[in-house]
Amino acid sequence: MKVYNQCSDEPIRIPGKIQNFSFLIGLDEQFHVQFYSQNILDLFQVDTIPLGSPIETFNSIISFLANSEVYKKFVAKDAAVNSQLSIIDILGSKYYLTIKSHASYAILELEKCYNVDYSNELEYIDFEGYSQLKEESLVWNKLAINISEYINYDRVMIYKFLEDGSGKVVAESVKNNMEGFLNLHYPEDDIPKQARALYLTKTRRIFSDIDAQPVPVISSVEDLDLSFADARAMSPIHGQYLRNAGVRSSFSTSIIVNGKLWGLVTCQNTLPQHIDLRNRIKAEIVTKWAAKVYSNISSAEMVDFSVEIDQKISKLKKSLSNAPVLTDGIIQNLNNFSNYADADGIAFVIDTEVFSSGNTPPNALVLKIIEHYKAYLEDNDKVIYDESFAKNHPEIMGDDTSFAGLAIAEINRETQKYIIWFRKEFKETIHWAGNPEKQYEKILKNGQEELEVSPRKSFKIFIEESKGKSRIWSEKYRKTITKLLTLIFEISYDHYTKIKQLNDDLLAVNEELDSFSYTISHDLGTPLTVMKLNLQMLERKLLDGNTEANSKKLKNVLDQIHNMETLMRDVLNLSRAKSVELGLQKIYMQSLIERIVEESQIVYGNPNTKVEIGRCIDITADQTLAYQVFLNIINNAIKYSSKEEFPVVTIDSKDIGDYVVYSVSDNGIGIPEKDKSQMFKIFKRMENAKSFYGNGVGLNIVYRIMERLQGKLSYENHHDAPGVTFTIQFKK
Numbered sequence: 001m002k003v004y005n006q007c008s009d010e011p012i013r014i015p016g017k018i019q020n021f022s023f024l025i026g027l028d029e030q031f032h033v034q035f036y037s038q039n040i041l042d043l044f045q046v047d048t049i050p051l052g053s054p055i056e057t058f059n060s061i062i063s064f065l066a067n068s069e070v071y072k073k074f075v076a077k078d079a080a081v082n083s084q085l086s087i088i089d090i091l092g093s094k095y096y097l098t099i100k101s102h103a104s105y106a107i108l109e110l111e112k113c114y115n116v117d118y119s120n121e122l123e124y125i126d127f128e129g130y131s132q133l134k135e136e137s138l139v140w141n142k143l144a145i146n147i148s149e150y151i152n153y154d155r156v157m158i159y160k161f162l163e164d165g166s167g168k169v170v171a172e173s174v175k176n177n178m179e180g181f182l183n184l185h186y187p188e189d190d191i192p193k194q195a196r197a198l199y200l201t202k203t204r205r206i207f208s209d210i211d212a213q214p215v216p217v218i219s220s221v222e223d224l225d226l227s228f229a230d231a232r233a234m235s236p237i238h239g240q241y242l243r244n245a246g247v248r249s250s251f252s253t254s255i256i257v258n259g260k261l262w263g264l265v266t267c268q269n270t271l272p273q274h275i276d277l278r279n280r281i282k283a284e285i286v287t288k289w290a291a292k293v294y295s296n297i298s299s300a301e302m303v304d305f306s307v308e309i310d311q312k313i314s315k316l317k318k319s320l321s322n323a324p325v326l327t328d329g330i331i332q333n334l335n336n337f338s339n340y341a342d343a344d345g346i347a348f349v350i351d352t353e354v355f356s357s358g359n360t361p362p363n364a365l366v367l368k369i370i371e372h373y374k375a376y377l378e379d380n381d382k383v384i385y386d387e388s389f390a391k392n393h394p395e396i397m398g399d400d401t402s403f404a405g406l407a408i409a410e411i412n413r414e415t416q417k418y419i420i421w422f423r424k425e426f427k428e429t430i431h432w433a434g435n436p437e438k439q440y441e442k443i444l445k446n447g448q449e450e451l452e453v454s455p456r457k458s459f460k461i462f463i464e465e466s467k468g469k470s471r472i473w474s475e476k477y478r479k480t481i482t483k484l485l486t487l488i489f490e491i492s493y494d495h496y497t498k499i500k501q502l503n504d505d506l507l508a509v510n511e512e513l514d515s516f517s518y519t520i521s522h523d524l525g526t527p528l529t530v531m532k533l534n535l536q537m538l539e540r541k542l543l544d545g546n547t548e549a550n551s552k553k554l555k556n557v558l559d560q561i562h563n564m565e566t567l568m569r570d571v572l573n574l575s576r577a578k579s580v581e582l583g584l585q586k587i588y589m590q591s592l593i594e595r596i597v598e599e600s601q602i603v604y605g606n607p608n609t610k611v612e613i614g615r616c617i618d619i620t621a622d623q624t625l626a627y628q629v630f631l632n633i634i635n636n637a638i639k640y641s642s643k644e645e646f647p648v649v650t651i652d653s654k655d656i657g658d659y660v661v662y663s664v665s666d667n668g669i670g671i672p673e674k675d676k677s678q679m680f681k682i683f684k685r686m687e688n689a690k691s692f693y694g695n696g697v698g699l700n701i702v703y704r705i706m707e708r709l710q711g712k713l714s715y716e717n718h719h720d721a722p723g724v725t726f727t728i729q730f731k732k
Helices: 040-044 059-065 069-075 079-083 127-131 136-151 193-201 236-244 277-322 326-332 334-340 363-376 475-544 547-579 589-604 623-639 673-678 698-708
Strands: 002-005 022-027 033-037 085-090 093-102 105-112 155-161 167-174 204-207 215-219 249-257 260-269 345-350 353-358 383-386 405-412 417-423 428-433 439-445 448-454 461-466 584-587 610-613 619-622 648-656 659-666 712-717 724-731
Touching: 022 040, 022 215, 040 059, 059 085, 069 079, 069 085, 069 093, 079 093, 093 277, 127 136, 127 277, 136 155, 136 167, 136 260, 136 277, 193 249, 193 260, 204 236, 204 277, 249 277, 260 277, 277 326, 277 334, 277 475, 326 334, 326 345, 326 475, 334 345, 334 353, 334 417, 334 475, 345 363, 353 363, 363 405, 363 417, 383 475, 405 475, 584 623, 589 610, 589 623, 589 648, 619 623, 619 724, 623 648, 623 659, 623 698, 623 724, 698 712, 698 724
Parallel strands: 002 448, 610 648
Antiparallel strands: 022 033, 022 105, 033 215, 085 093, 093 105, 155 167, 155 260, 204 249, 249 260, 345 353, 345 417, 383 405, 405 417, 428 461, 439 448, 584 619, 648 659, 659 724, 712 724
């Protein structure tokens, strides 16, 4: 036997019919009539309306419509027409005119006015009273009472959609001895998903009289969609549902909070009773205002909760950051990870090792859960929440009843790290408005017996003891878990960055130490050997009495000692460049550069050396370190051009943006292209510089000083002449 009609199959739009309180005309983009309700003929007293005809050809119709503001905006293609209405006079009676655009058609709806005295109506909506409320329940209680006053129905319910899809009446106003449904639950299928989707865009719905005969719609459009018409006809299943509930009229409007369908205001009356359009709109307006107030209260509560959680997570971050190893920090703080997520227990899994706190299943079962999770994990899944895991997976759980629901997250796939939050079973007594189980009836269709879903015939309270489920993972605790995971990833990245930087620094230090060890052993060893030989020879010569030769030997010894002193001084300067405390001050550059040039020319200059000093802009830097920078750069310029016939060194500066930029140019030996990568490394000397005295420390000192001063150091060989230009940029 086939089950062919589930609640999810219920048609939201019934093609070809509307309710009898409304009159309808459908126009295409060229203002041609493509469909109309049959009662339009009686309203405008016309015999027929040929489909496809321009609306302007029907003077008996257009004469009533053309002067209304809504129709004028419709003709002008003003988008505001969808949210406005006009009151027009048709043969001595007042009618509302609304126009809704949908797909390629415009739906013109007319319905009779039952009360047109609305001059002060909005003053009676107590907006200020709502704004003063501080509790969510008070907002919905006030809304139920106010809507009851506006529409005068026997029952007004505030119906909230719960996280599992079912609904619950959270506030109510009843009169005329109507049975109350407050705190009763309704199954998800009572308002199926296709109806919920429509409630997001079409926020009002009314059935004035469920027993009234619908009006046929004459149409040239196949399968005409009237979803956005206020008076669309009711589905038979929904009509029977209302009859079974003992009501004959129904009105509802959507409660939308932060773009999501939070619930409905559902109104019912035991007798057929139409609600004037203006009162329906009034109910919709006050519902939107109540939803806004609720959203503000809810947001404020969420902010308070978030602030509290953020403070706790801030302390947790310090604890994790201070742990030598992040996993050790997590293990030591498992209790906090559990409590912040309002869990009963937690397990931290590293490969096959399980660390747990609180109420958790045995380790072997935890590992089975992880394997199940990995098998069904999608790449875009961050956290999986399941309130009924134990109930849904008896093949995994066996006889274990230690928990019911869980939240599980992957920390690192490569190292097989996972976290599972556990929640115990939450036993709850649920009062349903009737038995929530679906009921079916046997019907004959085309000679075959089939099953059709039957609306509930009874709304008598049905009590269910909920078992096998944990408490719902609500939004605030889902956000908390997201924050906890973000914290882990953030600290993991910080640790990775720090370790990488330490490794890079260690490599650099090792490289310098290796080079330093080699240079010290070589460069200090050589002068010591020379000194030793010269002293040995001096010892013998003194015995011979050759004073001129003795004097030369002594000079060689002194020169080598001087070389050792220079090398040791440069190494000391390098150490200072890395660690000396900065004393920033204004430095007067003209006198500093003139002094360095004078000293350099004495030591390294050629008699023909010409030093051109241009503009010297004062800088802000450490006095000692700035002196080291210019001493090394100017010394090199004068020294490495000294073998030219006419050496020329040019020093100048410019003010460029946030920097004072100095340039030092020479016409010396330049820098070979193949040696560029070695330029600023310690103890590295270029091939073409080996005929000049030096130890390869100076430029490394300059490079490190400029790093500390947050400046820049660069150079460029001259393309059309010998020599090089060094550029030094100091931050202002």
